[in-house]
Amino acid sequence: MTAFFGSVFWLLVTLGVLVTFHEFGHFWVARRCGVKVLRFxxxxxxxxxxxxxxxxxxxxxxxxxxxxxxxxxDAREGEVDPALADQEFTGKPVWQRIAIVAAGPGFNLIFTVLALWLMFVIGKPDAAPVVAAVPNSLAAQADIRDGDRVLRVDGKPVSTWSETYEAIANAMLGREPLPMHVRDPDGRERDVVLPLQRLPAGGSLDEYLPKLGLKLAPPPAVVAQVLPGKPAAAAGMQPGDRILAVNGQPVHDYEDFQRLVPAEAAKAPRLTLTIERGGHTLPLVVEARREALEGQPPNWIIGVAGAPREMAVLRYGPLRALPAALHSTWDHTRSTLAMLGKMLTGQASARNISGVIGIAQVANVSASMGPAWFLEFLAMVSLSLAILNLLPIPVLDGGHLLYYLIELVKGRPLSERAMALGQYVGLTLLLVLMGLAFYNDIHRLLPS
Known part of the structure; x- marks a missing residue:
């Protein structure tokens, strides 16, 4: 499945599941309050x-x-049979109307907790938070060293790269110094502080991340597998060999090795590798070969595989997964509301808002990474739908709740004229927000 069709398919799945669950909340509570539902x-x-x-x-x-x-x-949409008057929506007590309207976002919150609970039970495979710093970046200025393992971010323990990345991304929007606790490969622990206050004001995460310069540490340049019948096997390379140089150019990690082999072989296929084996340094001559592997375009290869990156699985038992899901829902709610507040006050750029195109792309990527990743994605979109719908904007559930709260205070409903004006204002705000999100999505797709 191509990226385009995959994105469309998983977007339809996402919206179909989440919006239907949202509407089922309205349906279920309306039925419990005695309101006649004409269509679901x-x-x-x-x-x-x-x-x-x-x-x-x-x-x-x-x-x-x-x-x-x-x-x-609903009497606002036409004549109501007198025999059904007691089942009409606007005739119900205001507290019942509040319950019916709030049920949609409420069911989205329930879905969020359930999806996160299932994600924790299944277990989400992730990279371990072993990091490296790009030279001259903010991470390098904070004394982040290659191979450091992040243990805590702002006092909160982290065990995976996605937890670490999410905590740092949220902090970047506030542009305040961020303390972290790390452990180096020799087991020594120390505190570092990312100087996020040096990030320029009003930027988006896409602009901040290169300046931060924090990335997953690449695997070491150690041979994990030698493929039979390939040039490396013919040259006598063995699993466990550490590659120190290619044609005299130093190799610091496996990414260096993958970059240098095709670059040097394009000049001349005969490569001189410097390897370390059993504490001794040895030269090894390998004749690189140009091949297409596993459907990839042809490239220069010698036929070795490196050690995989260290992984971590975030998994709990069914009982422990429930408080973890509730805690995660609360944490994400706080961070989402904080980001909205920062955008309203100008501390964070509105360019961080994503629209349907961005959601579709992330849906496809998360689905390709496995069920646990897709469940987490569904949970986050469901939570966003709940928060968005609770905003006090007419045409959204939060706008209707605002009307009913005013009715509670005044003792009578707002006039139809006031509600109609609110609908126009709300629709305008919603269209502006959708237009901004669509613009951001298109801007991200364009080459910089």
């Missing part, structure tokens, strides 16, 4: 399947799989 639709547009349930609700699957909706009996 998975998708929009013309129905490709439908049936009338015993409760009188029309259940349908529609042609456009971009979510769903619930249609309730």
């Amino acid at each position: 639709s998975v998708g929009f547009g013309n129905a490709i399947w439908k049936r009338i349930g015993r409760d009188g609700t029309e259940y349908r699957i529609a042609a456009i799989p971009l979510g769903g909706y619930v249609k309730m009996l």
